[in-house]
Amino acid sequence: xxxxxxxxxxxxxxxxxxxxxxxxxxxxxxxxxxxxxxxxxxxxxxxxxxxxxxxxxxxxxxxxxxxxxxxxxxxxxxxxxxxxxxxxxxxxxxxxxxxxxxxxxxxxxxxxxxxxxxxxxxxxxxxxxxxxxxxxxxxxxxxxxxxxxxxxxxxxxxxxxxxxxxxxxxxxxxxxxxxxxxxxxxxxxxxxxxxxxxxxxxxxxxxxxxxxxxxxxxxxxxxxxxxxxxxxxxxxxxxxxxxxxxxxxxxxxxxxxxxxxxxxxxxxxxxxxxxxxxxxxxxxxxxxxxxxxxxxxxxxxxxxxxxxxxxxxxxxxxxxxxxxxxxxxxxxxxxxxxxxxxxxxxxxxxxxxxxxxxxxxxxxxxxxxxxxxxxxxxxxxxxxxxxxxxxxxxxxxxxxxxxxxxxxxxxxxxxxxxxxxxxxxxxxxxxxxxxxxxxxxxxxxxxxxxxxxxxxxxxxxxxxxxxxxxxxxxxxxxxxxxxxxxxxxxxxxxxxxxxxxxxxxxxxxxxxxxxxxxxxxxxxxxxxxxxxxxxxx
Amino acid sequence: xxxxxxxxxxxxxxxxxxxxxxxxxxxxxxxxxxxxxxxxxxxxxxxxxxxxxxxxxxxxxxxxxxxxxxxxxxxxxxxxxxxxxxxxxxxxxxxxxxxxxxxxxxxxxxxxxxxxxxxxxxxxxxxxxxxxxxxxxxxxxxxxxxxxxxxxxxxxxxxxxxxxxxxxxxxxxxxxxxxxxxxxxxxxxxxxxxxxxxxxxxxxxxxxxxxxxxxxxxxxxxxxxxxxxxxxxxxxxxxxxxxxxxxxxxxxxxxxxxxxxxxxxxxxxxxxxxxxxxxxxxxxxxxx
Numbered sequence: 001x002x003x004x005x006x007x008x009x010x011x012x013x014x015x016x017x018x019x020x021x022x023x024x025x026x027x028x029x030x031x032x033x034x035x036x037x038x039x040x041x042x043x044x045x046x047x048x049x050x051x052x053x054x055x056x057x058x059x060x061x062x063x064x065x066x067x068x069x070x071x072x073x074x075x076x077x078x079x080x081x082x083x084x085x086x087x088x089x090x091x092x093x094x095x096x097x098x099x100x101x102x103x104x105x106x107x108x109x110x111x112x113x114x115x116x117x118x119x120x121x122x123x124x125x126x127x128x129x130x131x132x133x134x135x136x137x138x139x140x141x142x143x144x145x146x147x148x149x150x151x152x153x154x155x156x157x158x159x160x161x162x163x164x165x166x167x168x169x170x171x172x173x174x175x176x177x178x179x180x181x182x183x184x185x186x187x188x189x190x191x192x193x194x195x196x197x198x199x200x201x202x203x204x205x206x207x208x209x210x211x212x213x214x215x216x217x218x219x220x221x222x223x224x225x226x227x228x229x230x231x232x233x234x235x236x237x238x239x240x241x242x243x244x245x246x247x248x249x250x251x252x253x254x255x256x257x258x259x260x261x262x263x264x265x266x267x268x269x270x271x272x273x274x275x276x277x278x279x280x281x282x283x284x285x286x287x288x289x290x291x292x293x294x295x296x297x298x299x300x301x302x303x304x305x306x307x308x309x310x311x312x313x314x315x316x317x318x319x320x321x322x323x324x325x326x327x328x329x330x331x332x333x334x335x336x337x338x339x340x341x342x343x344x345x346x347x348x349x350x351x352x353x354x355x356x357x358x359x360x361x362x363x364x365x366x367x368x369x370x371x372x373x374x375x376x377x378x379x380x381x382x383x384x385x386x387x388x389x390x391x392x393x394x395x396x397x398x399x400x401x402x403x404x405x406x407x408x409x410x411x412x413x414x415x416x417x418x419x420x421x422x423x424x425x426x427x428x429x430x431x432x433x434x435x436x437x438x439x440x441x442x443x444x445x446x447x448x449x450x451x452x453x454x455x456x457x458x459x460x461x462x463x464x465x466x467x468x469x470x471x472x473x474x475x476x477x478x479x480x481x482x483x484x485x486x487x488x489x490x491x492x493x494x495x496x497x498x499x500x501x502x503x504x505x506x507x508x509x510x511x512x513x514x515x516x517x518x519x520x521x522x523x524x525x526x527x528x529x530x531x532x533x534x535x536x537x
Numbered sequence: 538x539x540x541x542x543x544x545x546x547x548x549x550x551x552x553x554x555x556x557x558x559x560x561x562x563x564x565x566x567x568x569x570x571x572x573x574x575x576x577x578x579x580x581x582x583x584x585x586x587x588x589x590x591x592x593x594x595x596x597x598x599x600x601x602x603x604x605x606x607x608x609x610x611x612x613x614x615x616x617x618x619x620x621x622x623x624x625x626x627x628x629x630x631x632x633x634x635x636x637x638x639x640x641x642x643x644x645x646x647x648x649x650x651x652x653x654x655x656x657x658x659x660x661x662x663x664x665x666x667x668x669x670x671x672x673x674x675x676x677x678x679x680x681x682x683x684x685x686x687x688x689x690x691x692x693x694x695x696x697x698x699x700x701x702x703x704x705x706x707x708x709x710x711x712x713x714x715x716x717x718x719x720x721x722x723x724x725x726x727x728x729x730x731x732x733x734x735x736x737x738x739x740x741x742x743x744x745x746x747x748x749x750x751x752x753x754x755x756x757x758x759x760x761x762x763x764x765x766x767x768x769x770x771x772x773x774x775x776x777x778x779x780x781x782x783x784x785x786x787x788x789x790x791x792x793x794x795x796x797x798x799x800x801x802x803x804x805x806x807x808x809x810x811x812x813x814x815x816x817x818x819x820x821x822x823x824x825x
Contacts, residue, residue, distance in 0.1 A: 237677030
């Protein structure tokens with residue numbers, strides 16, 4: 001790493017460009033991080049509205065508001081928007097903002113490509129959203145886009161496929177940038193085992209993304225040629241096999257769910273030690289556990305396909321391999337708990353969300369372990385049990401931690417303190433309603449209610465109604481977050497925060513050694529001292 | 538303005554948004570074309586034009602910045618890492634299609650013919666007359682009769698062409714390192730020429746397949762895997778040859794020094810990558 005940073009030769013001012021253009025042509029990691037985060041927040045509400053349409057239709061048995069085709073489009077688009085438009089971009093936004101500041105770098109390694117990866121994301125989401133208004137409706141096959149069903153999509157199919165291509169390119173470029181930044185831009189004293197865990201988890205996530213996004217691109221390309229160019233990849237009459245698509249999709253899809261959870265782990269590992277006022281327990285084991293989870297994610301994919309008719313050896317192998325994942329995940333849960341053990345804990349909103357994450361993610365993990373058992377999965381497969389499982393690992397885990405990250409770093413980003421009282425209200429409404437929303441779905445699934453249907457037998461009525469009530473509390477509660485963010489940007493509580501913001505934070509990670517708000521350019525010269533309280537010393 | 542120990546960070550970038558717009562236009566045009574909309578091709582052409590303008594502009598910008606000494610060693614490492622990981626993503630893209638070929642030949646065609654104790658047990662009743670052979674266009678005889686593509690005609694010549702081009706590329710690199718501009722330019726001309734001759738041979742092979750052998754993209758799963766694997770590879774040869782052409786043009790203009798020539802290295806790595814993919818194709822698609 002170099003000692004000094006040089007600016008564009010014909011621009012001697014160190015500030016951003018003027019007006020709206022600033023946001024279009026920016027190469028600054030903080031600007032691009034802000035764009036990613038705001039875009040993700042917007043998409044969180046777009047995807048959330050789709051979820052509310054689903055829950056409104058399922059409030060009572062019978063058909064109420066939408067026709068079945070549109071209902072299926074909603075389940076599909078809700079998933080695609082939330083995965084590719086909300087959760088992944090939100091973590092890329094955090095990576096952009098925080099990684100250079102955490103490793104003492106002046107910016108991301110490839111700033112122009114950074115800009116391009118954001119705008120490709122927008123282009124991809126625009127193409128995806130446009131399918132809602134097309135003849136034949138948006139894709140209605142579920143986000144997995146299984147053939148032959150997805151091949152019956154109307155005009156939307158090629159748009160959805162090209163949208164996946166654009167989103168994939170965006171993710172690959174973002175991931176390449178993160179990896180190059182971490183390997184090449186660290187401050188001289190920032191050795192690999194002194195990096196904050198958020199940086200470590202993103203390094204491994206970046207590798208996952210580069211390995212899997214091309215795989216998804218290949219799979220949907222074959223869908224495109226099967227539909228429009230007479231190929232027979234997934235058509236048994238021509239010697240192909242629709243199950244092949246499922247294998248390729250889940251070779252992408254399983255690591256993909258870890259793309260959404262590994263940075264979650266990273267943020268939790270950053271927040272918990274600060275509010276427990278203790279070093280993170282087992283830093284090195286956290287790094288190795290993350291790597292182990294990433295490795296295992298590549299060799300367990302067919303546990304999504306226990307009912308598809310695999311040979312017995314396949315069922316057994318994928319069952320045992322999947323259960324192995326519980327070991328490194330258990331190491332992580334143990335370490336977070338041990339970090340809090342006998343800590344001088346305070347319960348500011350980021351910590352509340354993090355504790356809720358540890359508890360509720362553990363529940364989502366346990367239901368995952370249940371479904372890893374092939375004979376048990378035969379009953380749960382494609383019921384509301386799986387819906388409850390992955391929503392527990394995504395909403396009160398990834399989304400809660402994203403909220404925690406927002407509250408945790410907003411004072412650093414804006415220089416203002418958020419309204420703690422409102423934030424606590426947001427937390428308690430979310431934590432209670434998310435359980436009203438998703439916990440009953442376990443019972444529905446165990447009783448046999450299939451997923452992705454707009455109507456159901458009357459014995460499922462009670463729990464569905466409770467679940468929908470939870471949804472209509474959870475969804476609007478998130479508007480409190482928008483209000484708090486807006487108010488904090490506009491001055492917050494009026495209290496100016498210090499650079500450190502949280503007591504003792506300076507000893508945990510580099511970003512707290514900077515002033516709040518963080519200046520437009522930081523670490524033009526690398527930091528002299530590296531905080532090592534929570535890493536290896 | 539810049540010094541050798543400074544990591545260059547541009548203040549703004551106009552080409553990314555233009556490139557994104559071009560690519561999006563291209564995709565919208567293509568999707569419209571596939572849906573049978575006549576304006577599709579026009580929109581595609583427009584998108585392609587914007588994309589080419591972006592490539593030209595962005596390459597020129599980078600070349601000028603590089604030549605004016607704005608990139609130090611650290612920037613060079615970032616670019617090299619970027620290229621390495623990009624090539625890794627391309628390897629994963631080809632892995633999908635090689636995996637498809639493996640799965641089809643070793644598992645699903647057998648199952649269709651009722652072999653094995655897995656899915657084969659039920660499909661045997663669907664097509665009792667179907668036998669597991671390779672190549673196949675499936676129990677439905679999709680696409681009609683066809684001939685298999687042999688390995689030792691044009692494909693073998695193509696293998697020699699690409700292997701030779703790998704050697705000439707390395708020879709050019711040695712020229713660059715030894716400050717022998719003449720050797721650099723000759724080596725690059727040879728490499729690019731061999732690349733385009735390869736593409737021409739591939740086109741000839743496709744022509745024969747379509748017009749004399751009855752082998753098309755629609756010839757069941759054999760035609761699908763054959764044309765997708767070789768087609769995407771051919772596309773990557775074109776991209777690599779275009780990269781090398783840009784490098785050749787810059788060599789003519791006197792760019793690159795033995796210390797500073799990332800563009801050459803990146804293009805050369807890419808070229809060796811398409812070479813290796815071809816060797817995989819030659820073995821698994823043509824010979825076996």
